[in-house]
Amino acid sequence: MNxxxxxxxxxxxxxxxxxxxxxxxxxxxxxxxxxxWFERKVVALxxxxxxxxxxxxxxxxxxxxxxxxxLFKEDVMPAGVDKFVYLLAPFLALTLxxxxxxxxxxxxxxxxxxxxxxxxDLWITNPDxxxxxxxxxxxxxVYGVALAGWASNSKYPLLGGLRSSAQMVSYELAMTMSVxxxxxxxxxxxxxxxxxxxxxxKYGILSWNIFGIHYFPQIVGFLCFFxxxxxxxxxxxxxxxxxxxxxxxxxxxxxxxxKFAMFFIAEYTSMITVSALCAILFFGGWNSPVPATxxxxxxxxxxxxxxxxxxxxxxxxxxxxxxxxxxxxxxGLGTAxxxxxxxxIVFPAANEYIQGPFWLLSKIFFxxxxxxxxxxxxPRFRYDQLMNIGWKLLLPVSIANVIITAGFVxxxxxx
Amino acid sequence: MSAPxxxxxxxxxxxxxxxLSLILQKHPIHSALSLIVVMVALAGLYLLMGxxxxxxxxxxxxxxxxxxxxxFVIMLLNATxxxxxxxxxxxxFGGLPLALALTGLLAAAMIHSGGAVPNTTSPDALxxxxxxxxxxxxxxxxxxxxTSFLILVAIMGALVLAQREKT
Numbered sequence: 001m002n003x004x005x006x007x008x009x010x011x012x013x014x015x016x017x018x019x020x021x022x023x024x025x026x027x028x029x030x031x032x033x034x035x036x037w038f039e040r041k042v043v044a045l046x047x048x049x050x051x052x053x054x055x056x057x058x059x060x061x062x063x064x065x066x067x068x069x070x071l072f073k074e075d076v077m078p079a080g081v082d083k084f085v086y087l088l089a090p091f092l093a094l095t096l097x098x099x100x101x102x103x104x105x106x107x108x109x110x111x112x113x114x115x116x117x118x119x120x121d122l123w124i125t126n127p128d129x130x131x132x133x134x135x136x137x138x139x140x141x142v143y144g145v146a147l148a149g150w151a152s153n154s155k156y157p158l159l160g161g162l163r164s165s166a167q168m169v170s171y172e173l174a175m176t177m178s179v180x181x182x183x184x185x186x187x188x189x190x191x192x193x194x195x196x197x198x199x200x201x202k203y204g205i206l207s208w209n210i211f212g213i214h215y216f217p218q219i220v221g222f223l224c225f226f227x228x229x230x231x232x233x234x235x236x237x238x239x240x241x242x243x244x245x246x247x248x249x250x251x252x253x254x255x256x257x258x259k260f261a262m263f264f265i266a267e268y269t270s271m272i273t274v275s276a277l278c279a280i281l282f283f284g285g286w287n288s289p290v291p292a293t294x295x296x297x298x299x300x301x302x303x304x305x306x307x308x309x310x311x312x313x314x315x316x317x318x319x320x321x322x323x324x325x326x327x328x329x330x331x332g333l334g335t336a337x338x339x340x341x342x343x344x345i346v347f348p349a350a351n352e353y354i355q356g357p358f359w360l361l362s363k364i365f366f367x368x369x370x371x372x373x374x375x376x377x378x379p380r381f382r383y384d385q386l387m388n389i390g391w392k393l394l395l396p397v398s399i400a401n402v403i404i405t406a407g408f409v410x411x412x413x414x415x
Numbered sequence: 416m417s418a419p420x421x422x423x424x425x426x427x428x429x430x431x432x433x434x435l436s437l438i439l440q441k442h443p444i445h446s447a448l449s450l451i452v453v454m455v456a457l458a459g460l461y462l463l464m465g466x467x468x469x470x471x472x473x474x475x476x477x478x479x480x481x482x483x484x485x486x487f488v489i490m491l492l493n494a495t496x497x498x499x500x501x502x503x504x505x506x507x508f509g510g511l512p513l514a515l516a517l518t519g520l521l522a523a524a525m526i527h528s529g530g531a532v533p534n535t536t537s538p539d540a541l542x543x544x545x546x547x548x549x550x551x552x553x554x555x556x557x558x559x560x561x562t563s564f565l566i567l568v569a570i571m572g573a574l575v576l577a578q579r580e581k582t
Contacts (some may be wrong), residue, residue, distance in 0.1 A: 085444065128543060132471035136433020136458075143451070146483070149492045150444060158490065164486045169480065189468075189544060 033063035070261040085151035090262035094143025152254035160250030174394035176225035181405035201292035208284035275367035286356035306397030311338025351391030430456035
């Protein structure tokens with residue numbers, strides 16, 4: 001016991017990091033699975049359909065069924081593929097997209113207790129060059145798609161891979177340029193520094209970078225960043241690499257079973273990363289939209305105000321659900337949600353602690369919804385339109401944004 | 416052996432294996448992939464020296480932008496395994512002695528300097544981005560501007576060539 005204790009005191013940092021990585025992976029993969037459910041439900045609502053509803057109450061077990069299906073399907077290796085590269089591509093795509101989550105900070109304060117003398121922060125790592133690390137990972141992310149298209153030894157995937165590498169290279173420029181304004185204002189590459197610079201305790205929502213009361217509003221930068229980021233993640237309306245009406249399924253046509261699932265998970269994970277980046281860079285990260293004055297104190301109960309009615313509604317909905325299974329599961333779920341809401345009111349310290357994560361996660365959720373919204377609304381771009389938007393619109397506009405912001409920052413710092 | 420030294424040897428081995436595989440692979444895509452391994456291993460070595468931003472830029476520019484372009488062109492041309500002409504077979508015989516001679520020269524230079532290659536700058540000059548940029552725009556401003564001018568000329572050259580093909 002004593003030996004284990006001293007081991008953990010000395011190497012606790014490594015143990016803690018491994019535990020945190022495991023926990024984050026578990027959470028993100030679960031969220032990914034339910035993101036597919038969420039996406040199908042929302043798109044179904046937009047198209048006046050029901051969406052998945054057979055497996056479990058409201059189709060809530062559909063992700064599990066999908067996962068099992070991917071695991072048990074036959075793993076086909078097409079003839080004439082380049083075996084090493086063919087197997088490498090999905091691994092690259094998944095590893096890189098999961099790795100990018102490691103630098104995302106989820107909350108301002110470390111947990112109130114420590115792990116054998118080691119402080120538990122709400123991030124895996126917080127390097128000084130956090131944003132550069134993210135861009136480096138994104139830059140490598142192209143290979144997953146490009147190599148998958150090439151290694152499949154088939155025409156449609158090759159076209160998809162070519163399209164995607166051209167698209168990602170073009171939009172990476174605009175994406176990088178569009179955040180330079182934010183970097184100039186924060187004077188740092190560290191994501192926590194960028195969030196702290198947008199501290200909203202005085203001016204509330206106006207101090208977020210998108211309104212930028214301290215320097216210059218980054219709304220143009222945000223629009224450029226978000227459009228370019230959607231293109232980087234190959235989502236509608238920029239999903240030309242996998243345009244199903246032209247290219248069957250694009251770069252992952254020849255991938256079956258779990259290798260296909262790996263591409264799928266990679267795509268959804270990058271959606272989460274991009275949403276988190278939007279929230280952190282432009283929407284104040286974990287800062288709440290209201291100033292820290294007594295008048296606005298009631299917003300601290302917002303998590304409870306959302307959780308309790310939602311939990312009660314789930315209970316009400318579950319009691320009259322058509323299957324017995326649903327009549328047990330849904331009220332149970334609702335009770336748990338409502339109980340968390342009540343607990344937050346009972347324990348003010350816990351409520352205070354989750355304010356930061358609550359705001360960050362709500363912003364991330366909003367952008368994830370936006371992704372789905374765009375998918376349900378917008379048609380796909382034509383290839384020449386895509387290139388025109390990237391090079392002739394986003395890039396010049398974001399460069400202009402950099403120049404103007406630099407002027408404002410210079411003006412502010414000399415005054 | 417200390418931890419940084421172990422990491423150094425892992426990364427250095429990776430870089431050397433990548434470089435060897437770059438030459439020995441028959442298929443251009445495999446060669447390009449090996450080159451990416453070399454680039455990423457080098458970025459790791461920079462990180463080991465405490466040059467964080469240089470490491471990140473190494474991956475973004477070399478590992479990302481430039482190598483993507485390589486892979487893209489190889490895919491676009493649908494290049495297959497390389498064929499050997501008589502001349503390239505000749506290079507096999509001439510190349511080996513030349514490579515050995517170069518290795519010998521480098522080794523001799525290192526032994527001559529007594530294994531103690533002096534640090535040109537203090538290590539923390541490269542540690543953070545603001546120090547790096549201060550250095551770029553003060554001490555090394557002329558080389559920096561000249562390099563960017565050179566790149567600008569190259570870009571304009573590429574544009575001119577592309578335009579001529581169009582008409």
